[in-house]
Structure formats: C-alpha cells, structure tokens
Amino acid sequence: MTDVPSSDIAFTPRVKALQAQRGSRSAYARMEERGGFRTAVTPELAAFLAEVDTAFLATANAKGQPYAQHRGGPAGFIRVVDEHTLGFADFSGNRQYVTTGNLQENERAFLFLIDYAHRRRVKLWGRARVVQDPDLVARLMPEGYEARPEQAILFTVEAWDINCPQHIPRKVDAAAAAAALARLEAERDRLAEENAALRARLGER
Known part of the structure; x- marks a missing residue:
C-alpha cells in the first residue's frame, strides 16, 4: 500500500471531515487501509466496458468551470489501450469543442459509465x-x-x-427489447401453427 490511498483523488480532507461528521468515515477508512480505489484496468472493468454504449465525460477549463459531455457508440466503443489507458474515437458533433478546449487547458477528467439494464455504474478519475x-x-x-x-x-x-445500484432505474435497450419481442412473436407463431396442425389431425379422426 502507498502512503496516500488512491481514493484521496476524491476524498479530500473536507470530504473526509464530512464523512466523519455524518458517520461513514470508518467504513471508508477500512477501504483506504486496503489501498483505496482500484488504479489499473482489470478484467472486470474490461468486461464492463465491452458492454457499455454510453458514457459521460466531465472536464473543466483553466478557471475550474465544469462541463459534462455525453459520448456514445456501439457497445464496446471505449477500448482498453493498456493497463492504465482507455481510448475512444471522438465523433463529429455540434462542433462547439468545449471538451477539446478544456483538455488543452486542464487535462484532469472524469468518466461516468452506467448500465441501466443491469443497474451498474462505474466512476473513473484520470x-x-x-x-x-x-x-x-x-x-x-x-x-x-x-x-x-x-x-x-x-x-x-x-x-x-x-x-x-441504489436508485438506478432499470431500463432496457430498445434494440434488445425489440429482439426479445421478435423472438417471442416467432415462438407464438410457431406454437399457433403447431396447434392448428394438431387440431387438423384431430378433425380428420
């Protein structure tokens, strides 16, 4: 373990004081004793990224003014480059370039990833x-x-x-829902044809 737990990236002295005041400090202190947050891309995180089709990238300019931008694409559009690096193609959009400008002034960034279908979310500082x-x-x-x-x-x-997962509403992807509905309708049609064939056989008797 390092002298400074990785979770200090979020748990500033002010945050820790509030945790102590409101009764959650001891639980997070135990987590800090184990090193804090994870710092490398694990197979677990890689598997999660392979299923993610939406993300929110937060940046701030030199004055600290924050900005969050949605980024999306097909599942797995955020790729693992190496053990400590993620990457994605940045598609052409409304051409405001706020994120691009912010990163030229301030490289600190935050990624928020959410999977509504399975009620999972991951926070990444970097x-x-x-x-x-x-x-x-x-x-x-x-x-x-x-x-x-x-x-x-x-x-x-x-x-x-x-x-x-607390307070994450369960939402199903429209394409996944349509595919599931198509399978159910196909099964319904198959059973209806099978039922009609059985009735016809019974009628022949």
Whole structure:
C-alpha cells in the first residue's frame, strides 16, 4: 500500500471531515487501509466496458468551470489501450469543442459509465488528452459504425470505483427489447401453427 490511498483523488480532507461528521468515515477508512480505489484496468472493468454504449465525460477549463459531455457508440466503443489507458474515437458533433478546449487547458477528467439494464455504474478519475493521429483513430473506430471520427481521446486511469445500484432505474435497450419481442412473436407463431396442425389431425379422426 502507498502512503496516500488512491481514493484521496476524491476524498479530500473536507470530504473526509464530512464523512466523519455524518458517520461513514470508518467504513471508508477500512477501504483506504486496503489501498483505496482500484488504479489499473482489470478484467472486470474490461468486461464492463465491452458492454457499455454510453458514457459521460466531465472536464473543466483553466478557471475550474465544469462541463459534462455525453459520448456514445456501439457497445464496446471505449477500448482498453493498456493497463492504465482507455481510448475512444471522438465523433463529429455540434462542433462547439468545449471538451477539446478544456483538455488543452486542464487535462484532469472524469468518466461516468452506467448500465441501466443491469443497474451498474462505474466512476473513473484520470487525465485525458486529444490525439490527432489517423492511425490511432482508425484503430479505435468501431467497425461498421456510421459516424465520422474527428479525433481520438485517450484517458489515463488514475483511480476507479463501482457504485452501488441504489436508485438506478432499470431500463432496457430498445434494440434488445425489440429482439426479445421478435423472438417471442416467432415462438407464438410457431406454437399457433403447431396447434392448428394438431387440431387438423384431430378433425380428420
């Protein structure tokens, strides 16, 4: 364990004082004794990323003004580059470039990932940078996805943690729901045909 737990990236002295005041400090102190938040990309996190199709990237400018931007794509659009780095192709959008501008002034960033269907969410603290490398963009671009990549964003993971599922509403992806409904309708039609065939046989007798 290091002298400073990784969770100190979020648990500032002021935060710890509030935890102590409101009765949760001892539980988090035990977590800190084990090192705090995780700092490397684990197979568990990689598997979660492979299923994620939406994310929120938070940045701040040099004055500390925060900004959060939605980023989405097909499941797995956020790729594991190495044990401490994530990357994704940044698609062309409304061309405001707030995130890009913020990262030129302040590399600190935060990723919030949520899976409504399974009521899971992951928080990642780190540093991000925009990369204008066509080869990297091509490697990160989801195959067959119809969007125009403008650049790549690399996110260096400094700490990450899993939130409890409390208060996450369960929502089902529309495509997944449509596929499940199609399977049920196909099974209904098969059973109806089978039932009609049985009735016909009984009628012949």
